[in-house]
Amino acid sequence: MKSQIVSQTKTSMLISGVVKITYDKKDDEAITKYALINLKNDLTNVLGEEAILATESKNSKIIVATIDTSLAKSQKNYELLREALNKKEQYIITVFEGQLQLIGNDRRGTIYAIYEFLSQIGVSPWHYWMDVPIKKQAELYLNEPFFLIDAPKVEMRGFFINDEWPAAGNWATKHFGHLMNEKGEKMNSFNHLYYEKLFDLLLRLKGNFIWPAMWDSAFYADDPENSKLAQKMGVIIGTSHHEPMGRNHQEWIRNHGQYGNGDWDYESNQEGLEKYFRQGIERSYQTEDIFTLGMRGNGDEAMGEGENISLLEQIINKQRKIISEVTGRSAKETPQIGALYKEVQDYYDKGMRVPDDVILLLCDDNWGNLRKLPSLENRDRKGGFGIYYHYDYVGGPRNSKWINVSQIQRTWEQMTLAYNYGVRKLWVVNVGDLKGQEYPLSYFMDLAWNPEQSLEEMEGYTKNWVEKQLGGNYINDASKLLAAYSKLNMTISPELLDKDTFSLEIDYEFERILANYRDLSNQAGQLFVLMPEEYRQVYEQLIYFPLVATGNLYEMYYAQAINWKSNDTKIVNQAADKVEWCFKRDAELTSHYHSLNNGKWEHMMSQTHIGYHDWQEPEYQIMPEIRRLKSEEYLSKEIDQSVVIEAADFNEKSQGEVVWTEIADLGKTFSAITPLPNNIIPSKQNFVCYDFETSSSGEFQVEVFLSPSLNWNNSGLIYGYQIDDGAEVEINFNGKYKGELGNWQADRIIRSLSVAKLEQGKHRLLFYAKSPDVILQKICASFWRNKRNLFGKKSF
Numbered sequence: 142m143k144s145q146i147v148s149q150t151k152t153s154m155l156i157s158g159v160v161k162i163t164y165d166k167k168d169d170e171a172i173t174k175y176a177l178i179n180l181k182n183d184l185t186n187v188l189g190e191e192a193i194l195a196t197e198s199k200n201s202k203i204i205v206a207t208i209d210t211s212l213a214k215s216q217k218n219y220e221l222l223r224e225a226l227n228k229k230e231q232y233i234i235t236v237f238e239g240q241l242q243l244i245g246n247d248r249r250g251t252i253y254a255i256y257e258f259l260s261q262i263g264v265s266p267w268h269y270w271m272d273v274p275i276k277k278q279a280e281l282y283l284n285e286p287f288f289l290i291d292a293p294k295v296e297m298r299g300f301f302i303n304d305e306w307p308a309a310g311n312w313a314t315k316h317f318g319h320l321m322n323e324k325g326e327k328m329n330s331f332n333h334l335y336y337e338k339l340f341d342l343l344l345r346l347k348g349n350f351i352w353p354a355m356w357d358s359a360f361y362a363d364d365p366e367n368s369k370l371a372q373k374m375g376v377i378i379g380t381s382h383h384e385p386m387g388r389n390h391q392e393w394i395r396n397h398g399q400y401g402n403g404d405w406d407y408e409s410n411q412e413g414l415e416k417y418f419r420q421g422i423e424r425s426y427q428t429e430d431i432f433t434l435g436m437r438g439n440g441d442e443a444m445g446e447g448e449n450i451s452l453l454e455q456i457i458n459k460q461r462k463i464i465s466e467v468t469g470r471s472a473k474e475t476p477q478i479g480a481l482y483k484e485v486q487d488y489y490d491k492g493m494r495v496p497d498d499v500i501l502l503l504c505d506d507n508w509g510n511l512r513k514l515p516s517l518e519n520r521d522r523k524g525g526f527g528i529y530y531h532y533d534y535v536g537g538p539r540n541s542k543w544i545n546v547s548q549i550q551r552t553w554e555q556m557t558l559a560y561n562y563g564v565r566k567l568w569v570v571n572v573g574d575l576k577g578q579e580y581p582l583s584y585f586m587d588l589a590w591n592p593e594q595s596l597e598e599m600e601g602y603t604k605n606w607v608e609k610q611l612g613g614n615y616i617n618d619a620s621k622l623l624a625a626y627s628k629l630n631m632t633i634s635p636e637l638l639d640k641d642t643f644s645l646e647i648d649y650e651f652e653r654i655l656a657n658y659r660d661l662s663n664q665a666g667q668l669f670v671l672m673p674e675e676y677r678q679v680y681e682q683l684i685y686f687p688l689v690a691t692g693n694l695y696e697m698y699y700a701q702a703i704n705w706k707s708n709d710t711k712i713v714n715q716a717a718d719k720v721e722w723c724f725k726r727d728a729e730l731t732s733h734y735h736s737l738n739n740g741k742w743e744h745m746m747s748q749t750h751i752g753y754h755d756w757q758e759p760e761y762q763i764m765p766e767i768r769r770l771k772s773e774e775y776l777s778k779e780i781d782q783s784v785v786i787e788a789a790d791f792n793e794k795s796q797g798e799v800v801w802t803e804i805a806d807l808g809k810t811f812s813a814i815t816p817l818p819n820n821i822i823p824s825k826q827n828f829v830c831y832d833f834e835t836s837s838s839g840e841f842q843v844e845v846f847l848s849p850s851l852n853w854n855n856s857g858l859i860y861g862y863q864i865d866d867g868a869e870v871e872i873n874f875n876g877k878y879k880g881e882l883g884n885w886q887a888d889r890i891i892r893s894l895s896v897a898k899l900e901q902g903k904h905r906l907l908f909y910a911k912s913p914d915v916i917l918q919k920i921c922a923s924f925w926r927n928k929r930n931l932f933g934k935k936s937f
Contacts, residue, residue, distance in 0.1 A: 144289045146234060146241075146261050147281060154236050154283040156202055160184060160192045163201040165212035169248035171375035176252040176344070177205060183264045186275045204242045207251045213244060226250070230349070231292035234258055236285045249349055249375050250292075256345045257291070265609055266345035269338060271579050272678045272738050273610050291590075295560070297377060297431075297527070297567040298589035299343060299350030300582060302575060304535045304542050305331075306356050309574035311744035320364075329363035333370045339575075340374045346586040350377045350431075352569060359389035361424055368425060378430045379569075382480035382502065382529060383437040386460055387421035387430060407436060407456050418460055422467040431476040431567075434460050434499060435485065450493040453485070457495055473498035473523075478567070480504065480529065486513055500566050502527040503559075507534040509547060511555050514562040525566030528559050532581050533573025537756040539636040543748045544577040544687045546634040548627050549584040553599040556585070560592035576745040579683060580606070580623060610683060611676050618668055619684060625661055626688040629654075635691055635750050636758075640702040640765065655699050658692040665689055678737050686746070690730045694751070697723030701765045710770040717767040717796060724764045727751060752798070766797035766826055776903070777833040782924040784833045786906075788814045788917040791829040799827040808848060808918035809890060819913040825861065825869075828909040837924045838901045844923065845874075845893040848916035849885040852876055858912040860893075865904055870895055871911065890918070 148154075162184075164177055177194065180203075184192045198204060198212070206213040208226050213219060218237050225233060226246035232254035233244045243258055245251025260266065263276025302309065313330035320328040331354045343351060353360040353367070360367050360378065371378050384390050397403040401413020422432065434457045457479070461472040468475055479495035480502040495501065503513050503526060515526050532547045534540065556568065568589040572578040583606060588594065607620040633642060643651035665688045672680050700719035707713050735743040752763025771792040777784050789803045789812045799816050807813040816823040835841075843862070850858055857876025863869045874893040885891050899922070908917065 143257070143261075143291065144284075144287070146236070146258065146283050146287050146289070148284045150282065152282045152285050154239065154241075154285040154287075156241070156281040156283065157188060157190075157279060159190050160188065160203065161195055161201045162192055162203045162205060163195050163198040163212065164205045165207070165210035166196050168205075168207050168210050168212075168251070169375070170373055171248050172205070172207065172251050172255075175341075175374050176255045179341070180205065180255045180259065183259050183268075183275065184262075187262055187264065187278055188281070189277060189279055202241060204240055204244075205251065205255065206243075207245050207248060216242065218242075225290055228292040229296065231290065232257070234287070234289040236283050236287040241283060246292075249344075252344055252375060253291075253347050256347065257289075260345070260609070263609075263612075266342060266583070267579055267610060267679075270342055270575065271610065271682055272741070274612065274675050274679070276612060293347065293590045294592055295565050295568050295589045296525070297350040297569075298586060299348045299352070299377075299569050300575075300585075301352035301381060301529075301569055301571045302331075302339070302354040302573075303352070303381070303571050304356065304533055304540075304573045305354045305358075308542075308576070308745050308748045309354070310357065311747065312574075312576075312742070315743060322364075329358050331358040331360070331367075332364040333366035336367055336370055337374075340371065340376045343376060344374065346583065347590050348586050349375070350379065350567065350569060352379050352381045353389075355381055355384060355389050355391065357391060359391040359395075361387070361389065361421075362392050368428065368430075371430075372428050378425075378428070379478065380433050382433065382478075382482040382504070385421075385433050385436055386418040386463070387425050387432050388417060393417065405436075405438070407452065415459060415463065419463050419467060422464055426464070426468050426475065429476075431478055431500070432460075432464065433478045433480060434495065435479060437482070437485070450488045450491060453488060453493055461496065472496075476500070477524075478502045478527065481513065482529065497523045499524045500527050501525075502529055502567065503564065504529040505531055505555070507531045507536060508541075509551055509555060511559060514559060515564065520563035526559075526564040527567030527569065528556065528564050530556070530568065530570040530585070532578050532585075533571050535757075539634065539753055539756050540758050541634050541636060542573050542758065543635055543746070543750040544630070544691070545581055545627060546630040547578075547581045548624075548631045549581060549599065549602060551631070552581065552585055553588060553594075553596075556588055557592050557594075565592075574745060574748070576682075576742065577687065580627070607683075610679055612673070614673055614676055615668055615671060618664065619680070622661060622665055622668070622684050622688060626684070626691060629658070629661075630687075630691060635694055636753055638694055638698050640698050640705060642698065643702075645702055645706055651699055651702060655695050658695045662689050662692040681734070681737060682742070686730065686734050690727065690746075693723050693726050693730065697727070697751075697765065701767060704767045708770075710772055713768065713770045713793075717769050720765055720767045721796070724751065724762070727762070763798045764796065766795050768793050768795050768830075775832065777831065779833075779835045779837060779924075782837055784835060784922040786831045786833060786920040786922075787811055788919060790831065792832045792905075793830040795826060795828050797827065799823045801827065801829045804916075807916070809846070810919060813848060813916050813918045815916045816910050816913060821913070823910045823913065823915075825907075825909045825911075828907050831906045831908065831920065832903065833906065833922070834903045835899055835901055835922075835924075837899075839898065839924060840896060841899050841922050841924045843870075843895045843897060844921040845872075845895075845917065846919040846921070847874060847891045847893060848918060849889060849891050850875065850914040850916060852878075853914070854912070858910075858915050860908065860910045860912075860915045860917070862909070863907045864897060864899070867897070870897070 181192045222244050230249045231246040232250040235242050243254035245254050265273035267273045313335050317334040318330040320332050322328050400417045401410040404410045436456050464475050465472040477499045479499045481489050482504045505511050570585045572582050603624050604620040608616040645651050665685050669685050700716045704716035731746045734746045749758045749762055752759040775790050775792050777786045794801050799821050801814045802817045803812050803814050805812045852875045857873040859873050861871035
């Protein structure tokens with residue numbers, strides 16, 4: 142833990158009232174126009190008095206300077222400072238002769254000195270992004286003497302805004318989507334107003350590197366001010382692992398027709414792609430930005446079967462030649478990344494190599510488990526090694542985009558392993574929308590600054606970090622809740638939950654896990670009541686919402702499991718009610734989150750997380766399938782060798798994305814039922830069940846009465862049924878007309894016949910459709926063949 146500058150007792154070094162801050166006007170604009178302004182404003186908020194910026198140091202309480210400026214050189218202790226500062230991005234915070242000195246070895250070192258001081262006096266890096274209140278203190282007593290010197294142990298440290306729609310994308314549109322370009326058109330919402338907020342957070346977290354949002358955005362092309370702002374604020378920009386040569390993928394999607402034949406295929410479109418690559422280098426080679434080399438398939442897919450190791454090496458060699466031609470210097474003088482992501486690592490394992498001066502970016506498996514580390518003989522490569530890590534992911538077995546599913550314990554173990562094996566050039570983590578990842582991202586950035594932290598320091602991190610976000614309120618209870626929900630979500634991510642995740646039979650597994658979440662949710666609610674009002678919003682964002690919202694999912698899926706397991710009518714229907722209630726509550730919890738701070742975070746929790754059928758997210762939330770049972774009074778009985786069942790007299794029906802819905806008065810008798818919505822293809826999972834009893838045995842005729850829907854889909858409409866555990870019967874009742882159309886039109890009904898065998902006793906008929914527009918009016922099961930009757934046999 143760093144030395145703390147704020148004294149718990151009164152000292153001679155007091156900062157209070159109107160504070161004068163002296164700076165050098167020739168210092169870098171990243172300091173004078175951004176970090177220094179934040180120091181002035183944040184210190185004003187802490188003390189309650191306006192801080193003053195000045196370029197002369199008389200009566201100044203705070204000195205801010207980079208070591209090679211005139212102001213730094215004028216300090217009496219300059220030689221000591223100069224001798225001590227010998228690393229990139231290093232800084233010193235010291236109290237010397239009644240003044241606080243914030244001195245950096247370079248521009249980012251000075252920026253980090255400012256933000257370390259602000260953090261220690263109660264200004265969280267998450268003040269904007271998580272609404273953490275600034276701690277008010279009219280008097281700040283500083284330890285004297287005090288000397289803190291620090292520098293990062295990983296050279297480049299940052300994060301990737303990715304998978305940003307619908308949540309962050311719609312949020313950014315609301316707040317920053319009003320900007321217009323010079324043509325009078327609305328700009329992409331990920332513009333310089335958004336990035337000013339994001340870069341500020343990055344630097345306060347002592348990072349220096351960003352992979353910008355790229356799903357529907359082009360960082361360089363959408364807003365030219367984006368790149369300029371990064372340079373001004375001191376942020377290094379890269380393009381993600383599959384976006385080569387400083388080009389964003391959206392640029393290719395929008396403009397590929399301008400480059401050769403428009404194909405993302407180097408063998409067939411070499412000239413077009415090289416033109417595309419060259420323009421990327423020409424645009425930003427005079428910045429600090431890092432260029433990604435190589436190619437993946439179009440849209441972050443694997444390369445095709447015809448593409449191989451030699452082709453990829455050829456592409457990289459040509460890209461480096463372009464870099465050299467554009468910059469007018471050796472390619473090794475321009476920072477570059479070669480990302481071993483997914484199949485590219487397989488190529489590397491089979492012998493593919495990149496030049497020694499290129500940063501070799503290793504990757505995890507998208508779930509926080511490292512796939513490869515440098516061998517002993519390769520650790521001293523000139524370009525060094527990096528890691529691309531994940532807290533957010535789109536892909537199998539399921540997307541993970543909603544809330545945090547990572548434990549800092551795993552991050553500590555894997556990333557210190559990487560550091561100890563020589564991965565010290567670049568650490569970048571995918572944080573998706575950013576919101577919901579505040580806690581693990583803070584840890585990742587702090588660990589990247591100092592990967593040599595001990596196990597004990599990691600174990601104390603959560604409590605120390607929560608203390609800074611919640612102003613020291615209930616930190617033991619709050620940190621335990623934060624750690625507990627992080628552990629449970631890492632055990633099984635919310636998107637992977639369903640009714641079959643845990644066992645109802647073995648060791649009461651589902652009940653035990655649900656009881657744990659209920660207890661945690663109750664604790665979270667109690668702590669919310671106790672939390673001082675000014676800290677409730679940050680508490681809700683950090684702990685209450687993710688814990689209670691996830692706990693609600695466990696309640697919902699447990700109720701669904703009971704709904705399908707039990708045969709007790711009351712229990713089944715109560716469980717169905719609970720599923721519906723939990724599904725609605727999820728929307729209510731999300732809506733409440735979006736209302737925090739007068740709607741500041743609207744859209745940020747809108748990521749779908751209920752209704753997955755495969756790895757990809759559903760377009761909208763889909764309530765889990767449930768069923769409902771009717772009581773014994775709906776048992777249809779045989780009379781005159783026939784059982785007549787009205788469509789709406791079902792004993793059970795499924796509930797889910799498609800539901801059988803009654804249409805009153807439609808048809809020849811009381812009503813009809815049909816699966817809705819009718820723009821989704823139903824299946825056997827969408828059913829109704831009818832209980833009936835027969836006193837006869839033998840062959841019988843099943844006659845299904847349907848409204849006269851025609852084969853508008855050119856293939857016919859299909860219904861199916863299954864009696865007890867018998868074979869499924871599926872019938873296309875209107876696929877081919879054989880003269881029946883006139884009867885259907887005259888009778889306004891289609892009578893569909895099939896034959897089966899039945900024993901005396903109670904039975905259950907499960908009815909379903911495999912096409913929309915199947916409209917059931919009645920089912921008649923007869924042990925004798927009916928003569929044609931316009932209305933069918935009368936219901937009893």
